[in-house]
Amino acid sequence: MSDNPTTERGEINSLTYGDIRVQLLSDTLVRIEQKGPKGFEDRASYIVYNRDNWTTVTYTQEQTSDEYVIKTQNYIVRIPKNSTAESVYVTTPTNKLLYKYDGNTETNVYLPSPSEELKSWYFTDSPRIIPSSAGYSVNGEPLSGWDFDNDSIDIFVFLPGGDYKQFTKDYTRLTGESEMVTLQTLGYWDSRYYEYTAESALQQINDYLDRGYSIDVLVIDTDWRDHTTGLNGVGYDVNTDLFPDMAGFLKECHDKGVNVCFNDHPEPVSGTTNGLDEAEVDYRSKKLKMILSLGIDYWWYDRNWPTCLNSADPSISVYAFGMYAYQFITQEYFEAEVQGKEEEYARRALIMGNVDGCLHGKWNYASDISAHRYSIQWTGDITCDSNALAQEIYASIFGGAEVGIPYMSSDI
Numbered sequence: 001m002s003d004n005p006t007t008e009r010g011e012i013n014s015l016t017y018g019d020i021r022v023q024l025l026s027d028t029l030v031r032i033e034q035k036g037p038k039g040f041e042d043r044a045s046y047i048v049y050n051r052d053n054w055t056t057v058t059y060t061q062e063q064t065s066d067e068y069v070i071k072t073q074n075y076i077v078r079i080p081k082n083s084t085a086e087s088v089y090v091t092t093p094t095n096k097l098l099y100k101y102d103g104n105t106e107t108n109v110y111l112p113s114p115s116e117e118l119k120s121w122y123f124t125d126s127p128r129i130i131p132s133s134a135g136y137s138v139n140g141e142p143l144s145g146w147d148f149d150n151d152s153i154d155i156f157v158f159l160p161g162g163d164y165k166q167f168t169k170d171y172t173r174l175t176g177e178s179e180m181v182t183l184q185t186l187g188y189w190d191s192r193y194y195e196y197t198a199e200s201a202l203q204q205i206n207d208y209l210d211r212g213y214s215i216d217v218l219v220i221d222t223d224w225r226d227h228t229t230g231l232n233g234v235g236y237d238v239n240t241d242l243f244p245d246m247a248g249f250l251k252e253c254h255d256k257g258v259n260v261c262f263n264d265h266p267e268p269v270s271g272t273t274n275g276l277d278e279a280e281v282d283y284r285s286k287k288l289k290m291i292l293s294l295g296i297d298y299w300w301y302d303r304n305w306p307t308c309l310n311s312a313d314p315s316i317s318v319y320a321f322g323m324y325a326y327q328f329i330t331q332e333y334f335e336a337e338v339q340g341k342e343e344e345y346a347r348r349a350l351i352m353g354n355v356d357g358c359l360h361g362k363w364n365y366a367s368d369i370s371a372h373r374y375s376i377q378w379t380g381d382i383t384c385d386s387n388a389l390a391q392e393i394y395a396s397i398f399g400g401a402e403v404g405i406p407y408m409s410s411d412i
Helices: 164-175 198-210 246-255 278-294 318-337 369-373 386-402
Strands: 006-008 013-017 020-026 029-034 059-063 067-072 076-080 089-091 097-100 121-124 154-158 189-191 217-220 259-264 298-301 351-354 376-378 407-409
Touching: 020 067, 020 076, 154 164, 164 369, 198 217, 198 246, 246 259, 246 278, 278 298, 278 318, 298 318, 318 351, 318 369, 386 407
Parallel strands: 189 217, 217 259, 259 298, 298 351, 351 376, 376 407
Antiparallel strands: 006 013, 013 020, 020 029, 029 154, 059 067, 067 076, 076 089, 089 097, 121 154
């Protein structure tokens, strides 16, 4: 390793020490990166959306016989010579240890509790996967052009100085925010496992309205689709026995001021093993958009049955990756609707998904770090007793506080 670190000046302070790069993203956030097979990584990853929209940090550099030292007003980064990124540590200006790598590279991790006096916390972008510029779209390349070949230790150290709001601000700025939901999605939802017809669903809406109640969202569970093929809750052919004119039915719902959400238990395309296989991406995109074109407002990506989509990588939760795919497809559809219409804005792309890690109302493990980006999530099927109710209250509060899910609904 050279005794002369390379300094890149710009909006982000980047300092390179051989195969280690330290980026001072802000006064409360530091990136520590080991050079990957393709070099240092500046592209947005699946986990880390924001690489370059940060602020300049004032710092000085020193070195001793053993280490390089980067000093800022709030922290000191210490890089032992002839070492790797795992050996870099951070102290206070008075040399009290703030951060030291402990070997954890999981991306299914709980966030620190808001009740903590948070001095430091870190996660690693692991595995570091780079989506293609086309996102979840067919582009003729293997695995849709996603890059899995520049993985390396890539650590993000949060140093909020006890300010939890600062931590959450840095966290969402780095990993992405969820779409802001519409006021209507915060209203009254009617959702049950029931075989509606167009007539009975409209009557359900009218029953609310006739009694002076508001209904904002009606959920049609699995029976909107045709089951005569023998598939159990999968596929995208409309059940015309129940909904002979689906587009007309959805228009009537909208005329009554009600949005409609369809449940989907997706089954991977036969012969595919990865969620980015061309046949899978092409099929899912075309079919979801076909139903969106009829007029539904939201997809509910439901992994509550044994069948579910394949993930892009074994280390990425299939539940979080499925939410990514459904969100991307919905957004792409709405943006295409207004393409060339300069005075129109695309609708907000909203989905509902099952909380990654919360099964039937019980937290079993932490959500994938990416999962908080997806708007509305629910806790899964529960029973009808007081214990289930108590568990749901806990699960919903915990999901917001220590997982970072902004809009979480219980199964009540």
